[in-house]
Amino acid sequence: MIPQAVLDQWYPVAMTSLVGPWPGRETQLLGRPIMVFKTQSGAVSVQTAQGQAVAVTLAYGHVWACLGTPAQDLFALPEAAQPGRRLVDCGVVRVKCSPLRAVENFLDIAHFPFVHTDVLGAEPHTEVGRYEVQIRDDVDEVWATKVHFYQPQAAKSAAGGIVTEYMYRVAAPTAAVLYKTCPNRTNEWDVIGIFVQPLAEDLCDVYPYMALFDDVTPQADLIHFQQMIFLQDRSILENQIPRLLPLDPGMEIPTQADLTSVAYRRWLKRKGLTYGAQVVAA
Amino acid sequence: MILYDYILSASCYKVRLMAALLGIKLDLVAVDFHPGRAHKSAAFRDLNPAGSIPVLVDGDLVLTESTAMLVYLAQIAGPQWLGEASPQSAARVQNWLAFSGRLNSSLGLARLHDMLHFPADITACRTAGHLCLRELEAHLTQVRLEGRIFLEGTAPSIADIACFPNVALAPDGGVELRDYPSVRLWQRAVRSLPQFIEMPGIHRLHDLKPAPHSGAAA
Structure with a gap:
């Protein structure tokens, strides 16, 4: 059982420049399979194996995902x-x-x-x-x-x-x-x-x-x-x-x-x- | 002499190590192997159609196989590294150079898989790697019983330099060396060579260096 506090954090899941179309980068986060891919409109999406889209932020050259409800915005790096x-x-x-x-x-x-x-x-x-x-x-x-x-x-x-x-x-x-x-x-x-x-x-x-x-x-x-x-x-x-x-x-x-x-x-x-x-x- | 180089490549390190041991200065050109895959670019393929690294360029000479580079460097600056002159010895050195290719496609590929996400059948890579290590262990144990330590003859040769990197880096690919004591001692002998240089994953022998301040009476 993963604590909710862990699920509610942002984690990097890919380099933005290398994300391709479906199924994109097939990887895992906190032990759960995820896919990081570009949709037809060009947006980056992260999905669980059950097809559920999770929260995504693009920053600092990387794709960041949160499996729960983000506890805060991704950190600032001015x-x-x-x-x-x-x-x-x-x-x-x-x-x-x-x-x-x-x-x-x-x-x-x-x-x-x-x-x-x-x-x-x-x-x-x-x-x-x-x-x-x-x-x-x-x-x-x-x-x-x-x-x-x-x-x-x-x-x-x-x-x-x-x-x-x-x-x-x-x-x-x-x-x-x-x-x-x-x-x-x-x-x-x-x-x-x-x-x-x-x-x-x-x-x-x-x-x-x-x-x-x-x-x-x-x-x-x-x-x-x-x-x-x-x-x-x-x-x-x-x-x-x-x-x-x-x-x-x-x-x-x-x-x-x-x-x-x-x-x-x-x-x-x-x-x-x-x-x-x-x-x-x- | 220009070496198109990748800092994490075992094959590139072979050539850097040989050059260092021979006192040859290489001009290193960094190739963005990962993540850029620059070695597969059209521009790089003009230099090396195989799209592989390292590439050694000396004037008109362009070499694309690391073992050939070892031969070239030794011919220039240290023919004693080519092994002894007998037909048997010369041929056995060639055998080890080819064997280093097997190390690269087993232990080397396992490492690229585990470290940089290269596609590979990891179980097959590791199994083939262990087979190579068992062969090496048997040979080096025999050599030790005869009072020697290097792969061929009484002195280090290009055979040792060709085989050393992928063996030393085997743990990076999930292949532990604890069951191969003769291989470990041989590695220590290679790491003890004057002017030895390290690479990421292969550390220098701190424990063989004098402790800081020892004998620092002056």
């Missing part, structure tokens, strides 16, 4: 419409892990030197300094700010090592966005997202997403860079134990560097978003 940014769809990658684990990994900084060696981090620069985490009640999102980390190659456009500043944002249960120092424009942030489609509690399709200021790097290079980063994570994600994300303390011992993860888990638990989570009865 940067996506900002002139001068390049929007980069990075395809879709299937990962045998909990959708929540995929998001949590995206929020983690401490693994950079070990998993993204010489790109997003490097030994011996492994320390994660103190940063701030809040659950912002006004927007109902988790935010981490003032995160600083030394990176040998922070972006495709970075020429050498820089201390990168990050902000992390959990904008929806399975969608997170980070804002990081833009190597090309000191007064702007590069925006990188991860949109996760929960196929099942331990299986997901992950859509990396970027909105960057970079007029120079060819599109294919940007896609390769982001796919390289994400695929370095994939083998780690598929081997995490327990498979589901524990929401109660005791299973895993967090450290200072895991504050964002702690807040994410607390937020999920408070909202009853337990799909892909392991909840120990109190």
Whole structure:
């Protein structure tokens, strides 16, 4: 039985540019078969196997669907419409892990030197300094700010090592966005997202997403860079134990560097978003 | 020398790895294989009618098979990587190059299926992959009993580089390597080679590097 709170959320189900006519993309959401297709009028529709149309929103290059009654509008990402940014769809990658684990990994900084060696981090620069985490009640999102980390190659456009500043944002249960120092424009942030489609509690399709200021790097290079980063994570994600994300303390011992993860888990638990989570009865 | 490349491709990585081990610098041209399927475009087919990657271009020479690229790179910069000179050894290296094609169509396809949604009979892919791994395990176990570690002869060769990527990436396609101890040790030997480079899914040997600050008295 899937909790209503889970059904009432928005989840990505396809890249808008790749949606074809009926039956379109045959996939699943929260364990239920769905079809994502273009109608004759050109509109994108999402249907269950029973032929029931569900709520759809098109945003940020992706199709978002809600199997229940949307609890709120899809999160805002104003940067996506900002002139001068390049929007980069990075395809879709299937990962045998909990959708929540995929998001949590995206929020983690401490693994950079070990998993993204010489790109997003490097030994011996492994320390994660103190940063701030809040659950912002006004927007109902988790935010981490003032995160600083030394990176040998922070972006495709970075020429050498820089201390990168990050902000992390959990904008929806399975969608997170980070804002990081833009190597090309000191007064702007590069925006990188991860949109996760929960196929099942331990299986997901992950859509990396970027909105960057970079007029120079060819599109294919940007896609390769982001796919390289994400695929370095994939083998780690598929081997995490327990498979589901524990929401109660005791299973895993967090450290200072895991504050964002702690807040994410607390937020999920408070909202009853337990799909892909392991909840120990109190 | 230009390599038309995809960062997640095992076959492209073969060539990048060989070049790195030989100290050859490649100019990489990223091809939007996924999601763009640029390798199937008319423009790309002008270069390679098969519509496959990698493609290696050196002047007038255009190569479209990764194993041929390994031969070419080794001929240029490290003939010792071609194996020993005896007819038997040379032929066995060729045998492994062809075997790497079987790895690609079994373990490699399983990986593309599991990771990037490629259509495939996943059970058949994994079964064929296990058959290949059993063959490899039997050979490498024999080799170890003889006090060696690489596929052919006493030194690493293009045979090892051809077979290594799809084996190392097998878990990406749902094929675990825990039942193949000799294969695992062989992989470690390949990963320990000087100037080894990693790719997503194949991590470098952090545990073999000196710990940070050790001996940092200066």
